[in-house]
Amino acid sequence: MTSTAALDVAAVLAAEHPSAAIASLPWLAASLADDAAAGRFAAWGRSTIVDENVGAAVLPRALFDELHARAGLEAAWPVGNAGLLHVYGYLLSTTPTPYGLKRERWLTDDLALACGLSRGAFSPWAGPDTLLSRVTAAAAFLLSRPDAIDEVVEGRSTRIALGDALPDGTTALAYAVDGLIVTTFPVADAAVLRSGLGAPRLRWNAV
Template sequence: MHPLDALDAAAHLAATDPAAAISSLPWLSASLADDAAAGRFARWGRSSVIDENVGAAVLPRPLFDELHARAGLEAAWPVGNAGVLHVYGYLLSTTPTPYGLKRERWLTDDLALACGLSRGAFSPWAGSGTLLSRVTVAAASLLSRPDAIDESVEGRSTRIALGDALPDGTTALAYAVDGLIVTTFPVADAAVLRSGLGAPRLRWNAV
């Protein structure tokens, strides 16, 4: 079975049997175990599974719980580890959003290319190291840019970093709260995003 077909099957199975769904993808169960053993989730902040664009959970609660258990982390629904949710959870999300499925950032090359990486750099089942390890390095590099936007939200520090635009205008964004990564995704037009930021607040489902 093609890896994408296997991912589709696992995403649908996850709604009723999340343990079996994760186990059906050897690369996913191995990645979660490897990242947990290496302590990589500690570099990620907290996020709500309730998406601000759709107003609903993008993952079912049993899957939320199973992913955190595999990662060796405690989490109280609907708030969990952003690395668990945004990297691995999004791969199994079937909830449509105005920007498509959450997993597309890992399955297409837009974000990888905008980060200055090669095509397939964020392939979940290929490459050197786990997907989380690769994403963490890319997001941290973006967040180290001197032109990142720093904000203060009720005493908490946040940082929005935008990379250099590709010829088609696509830009990579990374976001952190209190020095911990929350998310990274491709942006079609950085100027439009900047102009629409408004007053400082926690963004992109950060908690």
């Protein structure tokens, strides 16, 4: 069975047997333990698992709870650690969105290339570094750009960073609230995104 096929099987299993699903993916169980021991989740802020485009949770409650337990993090459904949910949780989400499955940002090369990285740089099972450590480094680098957009939302600082566009227009986006990373994903057209930002607000499921 290929790694992607094993992930598909685990995603279906996770709906009712989250512990067994995670255990069926040794690289995922090991990554969660390694990231927890290293304190890597502390670089990430809070996010709701209720997606703003779908209007519903993209992970089942039992999986949400199991992931946080394995990461040694406290959370109150539906709000949890953004790194845990957006990086590892999204890998096991089967909920379709207008932009496809949430996991695609890690399984395809669009985001990696837009971050100036090589193909496969965000492959979940590629070692030796965990996926979270690789994503954290890429997002932090984007957020350090001097041309990032800073906003203040009810006294909270937010930052939207967009990388350099690829020839096809794809751009990497990273978003942070109060200095903590919330998300990163590829954007098809940065100009369209910029023009549609509107008034400052918490964005992309940040809480």
